[in-house]
Amino acid sequence: MTTHIITERPQGAARAAIAVQGVTKRFQGFAALRDVSIDFLPGQVHVLFGENGAGKSTLIGVLAGIHRPDEGTILLDGQQVQAATPRRARELGIAAVFQEPALVPQLTVAENLALGREPTSRGLVDRRAGRRQAVEALARIGSSIPPDAYARDLSRAEQQILEIARALQGEAKVLILDEPTASLTDNETDCLFDVVHTLRREGLAIIYITHRMGEIRRIGDRVSVLRDGALIRTCPLGEVTDDDLVTLMTGRQVGALFPEIPHRPGGMALELQKVSGAGVLEIDLQVRQGEVVGLTGLVGSGKAEIGQLCFGLARTVSGRIRINGQDLGHSSPSKRLRQGMVYYPADRKHDGLVASRPARENVSLPALDRWTRAGFLDRRRERLETEAVLKRLSLRPANPDALPPTFSGGNQQKIVLGRGFTRPYGIHIFDEPTAGVDVGARAEIYEAIKELADSGAAVLLISSDLPEVINLVHRAYVVAEGRIAGEFSGEDLTEETLLPVFFTQHEKEQGA
Ligand SMILES: Nc1ncnc2c1ncn2[C@@H]1O[C@H](COP(=O)(O)OP(=O)(O)OP(=O)(O)O)[C@@H](O)[C@H]1O
Ligand SMILES: [Mg+2]
Numbered sequence: 001m002t003t004h005i006i007t008e009r010p011q012g013a014a015r016a017a018i019a020v021q022g023v024t025k026r027f028q029g030f031a032a033l034r035d036v037s038i039d040f041l042p043g044q045v046h047v048l049f050g051e052n053g054a055g056k057s058t059l060i061g062v063l064a065g066i067h068r069p070d071e072g073t074i075l076l077d078g079q080q081v082q083a084a085t086p087r088r089a090r091e092l093g094i095a096a097v098f099q100e101p102a103l104v105p106q107l108t109v110a111e112n113l114a115l116g117r118e119p120t121s122r123g124l125v126d127r128r129a130g131r132r133q134a135v136e137a138l139a140r141i142g143s144s145i146p147p148d149a150y151a152r153d154l155s156r157a158e159q160q161i162l163e164i165a166r167a168l169q170g171e172a173k174v175l176i177l178d179e180p181t182a183s184l185t186d187n188e189t190d191c192l193f194d195v196v197h198t199l200r201r202e203g204l205a206i207i208y209i210t211h212r213m214g215e216i217r218r219i220g221d222r223v224s225v226l227r228d229g230a231l232i233r234t235c236p237l238g239e240v241t242d243d244d245l246v247t248l249m250t251g252r253q254v255g256a257l258f259p260e261i262p263h264r265p266g267g268m269a270l271e272l273q274k275v276s277g278a279g280v281l282e283i284d285l286q287v288r289q290g291e292v293v294g295l296t297g298l299v300g301s302g303k304a305e306i307g308q309l310c311f312g313l314a315r316t317v318s319g320r321i322r323i324n325g326q327d328l329g330h331s332s333p334s335k336r337l338r339q340g341m342v343y344y345p346a347d348r349k350h351d352g353l354v355a356s357r358p359a360r361e362n363v364s365l366p367a368l369d370r371w372t373r374a375g376f377l378d379r380r381r382e383r384l385e386t387e388a389v390l391k392r393l394s395l396r397p398a399n400p401d402a403l404p405p406t407f408s409g410g411n412q413q414k415i416v417l418g419r420g421f422t423r424p425y426g427i428h429i430f431d432e433p434t435a436g437v438d439v440g441a442r443a444e445i446y447e448a449i450k451e452l453a454d455s456g457a458a459v460l461l462i463s464s465d466l467p468e469v470i471n472l473v474h475r476a477y478v479v480a481e482g483r484i485a486g487e488f489s490g491e492d493l494t495e496e497t498l499l500p501v502f503f504t505q506h507e508k509e510q511g512a
Helices: 057-065 086-091 109-114 127-140 155-168 186-201 214-221 242-250 303-310 333-338 349-353 359-371 380-390 409-421 438-454 466-474 495-502 505-511
Strands: 018-025 028-039 046-050 071-076 080-082 095-099 172-179 205-209 221-226 228-235 268-277 280-286 292-296 316-322 341-344 427-431 458-461 473-481 483-489
Touching: 018 057, 028 057, 028 071, 046 057, 046 214, 046 242, 057 095, 057 172, 057 205, 071 438, 109 127, 109 155, 109 438, 127 155, 155 172, 155 186, 172 186, 186 205, 186 214, 214 242, 221 242, 242 438, 268 303, 268 333, 280 292, 280 303, 280 458, 280 483, 292 303, 292 466, 303 316, 303 341, 303 427, 303 458, 333 341, 341 409, 349 409, 359 380, 359 409, 380 409, 380 458, 409 438, 427 438, 438 458, 438 466, 458 466, 466 495, 473 495, 483 495
Parallel strands: 028 228, 046 205, 046 221, 095 172, 172 205, 292 458, 292 473, 341 427, 427 458
Antiparallel strands: 018 028, 018 071, 071 080, 221 228, 268 280, 268 316, 473 483
């Protein structure tokens, strides 16, 4: 006899496509999951909800053969299984798309689909068969991405859809998506949801992780809330309100998400005059001290490129960038930092963090000279001040000596943000600062932006998250096809006025 009491399944209830029972997973003694049991039903989208670091990615890592649970079992169609490797999990029909993109940019769509499963004919890779299978895999999820396009040329949404197509090759019974829309715009999200709906109708069990409240209701059938590695509640979405979900997730009531930022514009901090460069044309833009200015538009509209040009990550071909009224010419990021500008990249994995150095050093890096006297680094001060910054951003776990890859996605984002708080920069450029960040941490980031503006810094907020733009900024520019397509402030800062400007005439005609 076991001492565990297993609740009888009610008569007639659908059998779980996949289930975890009593799963515990520890990392160096720290329990990222504790005794978690969840049934995932076929033909349903099951949302996993929880704060950054709650254990969501760890749970799907256990299902997908990346992490071996310390305790507990996984049941696939009622049978106990052990997916010891990702490959074995795929063979069992568990398809997963992870938080970090995993395509090879310099390979084509077909080649990416064939990776690790190249069809061979007499021992040679059969390219034609590979291409045919690629077309089939894409058609299955209703996608028309050309198989010969290079992965690097695809939009983020197309890459995401390609990853799903790749995961679904073979007989998948379970599809796992970890924050698939974190960097997608609304209409790209629609495409992805169509794919998810199709697969749900086909009877797959879909496990879906998101921090976006609106999305949960649109797509989810059931939800499980995790907190500190423990399952708090599983229920149909109809049984909980949004407020319930946030309270279950945080264990407390969360106040207003968006702080009121008083508009007290000072001198001109950042001014672009007819700036052209890769992907953008004749950009005119102004940000004054104490102002929060939004830069929004579709993924691929050119808004990200504008941020990169400002910070010297890309070259201006023509036009001027003036900082505090001065034309400081072509520049490198290190020069820009010295000129008082700081930039927070969207892609923390590739341009954000140094994986092999502790969180603390990642934060202190751009400000080391502040703690250096006569060539010697004052390590004690560096440590004290950096730790204060990370504490303020509520880094979890609060261990500044841990390496970035050991933090959850949202906490990695906090480390990137920490860099701007180690010295008084006058101009802050954020590129999608809250992608993948939970509601609580989001409020912390918005509060930090408010403090910057209150102290007289200029903030340029590049974001695809329309509610964030509308509720936070004093003024917003919409970018479409590499140009500024509109500027809005005051009463005009609404979704209804901004959204139509996202789509250029060309796209409207195509959509019609
Ligand atoms: N390889 C690892 N080594 C050490 N600790 C880890 C490792 N992977 C995850 N953790 C820890 O386990 C906890 C759960 O992390 P997990 O990535 O599952 O969170 P999450 O719910 O997916 O968060 P997010 O919403 O930020 O992506 C975190 O405290 C994290 O720091
Ligand atoms: Mg995660």
